[in-house]
Amino acid sequence: MSEENKQNETENGATENEQEELGQIASQALRGPKFGVFEQLICQHLVQATVTSHSLLKIHFITDAALMLDAEKVKSLDIDTEKLEVVKAVCDALRNKTVTQKGELHQFSVKFGFEHTEENYNKFIMPFWGKAERSDLYHFPHFIHEGFGTRVIRFHCPNCHSVVGDSLQGKTGYNGDYCVFCGQNLTPQYTPVNARPGPYTTIAHRKGSDVPYWYYFFEVCRVLSRVGYSQLLNAFLKWAMPYTMELMRKLTQAVRPEIYNQIAAMFISAKKDIEK
Numbered sequence: 001m002s003e004e005n006k007q008n009e010t011e012n013g014a015t016e017n018e019q020e021e022l023g024q025i026a027s028q029a030l031r032g033p034k035f036g037v038f039e040q041l042i043c044q045h046l047v048q049a050t051v052t053s054h055s056l057l058k059i060h061f062i063t064d065a066a067l068m069l070d071a072e073k074v075k076s077l078d079i080d081t082e083k084l085e086v087v088k089a090v091c092d093a094l095r096n097k098t099v100t101q102k103g104e105l106h107q108f109s110v111k112f113g114f115e116h117t118e119e120n121y122n123k124f125i126m127p128f129w130g131k132a133e134r135s136d137l138y139h140f141p142h143f144i145h146e147g148f149g150t151r152v153i154r155f156h157c158p159n160c161h162s163v164v165g166d167s168l169q170g171k172t173g174y175n176g177d178y179c180v181f182c183g184q185n186l187t188p189q190y191t192p193v194n195a196r197p198g199p200y201t202t203i204a205h206r207k208g209s210d211v212p213y214w215y216y217f218f219e220v221c222r223v224l225s226r227v228g229y230s231q232l233l234n235a236f237l238k239w240a241m242p243y244t245m246e247l248m249r250k251l252t253q254a255v256r257p258e259i260y261n262q263i264a265a266m267f268i269s270a271k272k273d274i275e276k
Helices: 003-011 016-029 037-051 055-067 071-076 081-095 118-129 213-223 226-254 257-275
Strands: 098-102 105-109 149-156 163-166 189-191 194-196 200-207
Touching: 037 055, 037 226, 037 257, 055 081, 055 226, 081 118, 081 226, 105 213, 105 226, 118 213, 118 226
Parallel strands: none
Antiparallel strands: 098 105, 149 163, 149 200, 189 194
């Protein structure tokens, strides 16, 4: 498997190949006994959500199934449609992120399917990302537009990798010539018998005081690092999965158990046939 496919598998929720395979399995399984189209589609999505181990793909199938329900059924099942809209929109954005290779690194770009406004930030992003302004979303500061703030050179201890200073605040992590975190001597020394490196540097970005955080957030999501994408993904999954599992439980009430069980059995049988 190529590095790009591995990347999609672990951080995009599932590879495209897996989603296609699940579709083939469902198509083969549903050639058996015919049920009502509505129940068949709901069961198909629920079974696919059950067999996949990828969280975003699981959310995708369950939210799609919920969107098939009519207003009366949604009301009877007491489904929170506002939260459903948010979970669906963010899940789609995270699944459909794009990756651009930058030398040996990869830049992740998450493009949300709604207008980048403060109102939409409060509706779609704040529920899982939090109310307080957060600047710890890892990204490539080189590609942030200058109007969003200031680029900062950070100095790291070569031993413990802690930040010991930056180009704006100076040597904040120094105790004399030593790292306050691990005691490493930070004064570089190069002799024929000894080589002691000084701090190494990385570039960070500090949001401008006149830039609203919601505006800055959407800009950062355009140039995320691998770690930054994982931060965003994990925060979303922690918030969305409990709702999604409860939604799945409610959806099972919209179909007859005997139909679900028959489709699940046929799905598993078809999966085994395809894997042979």
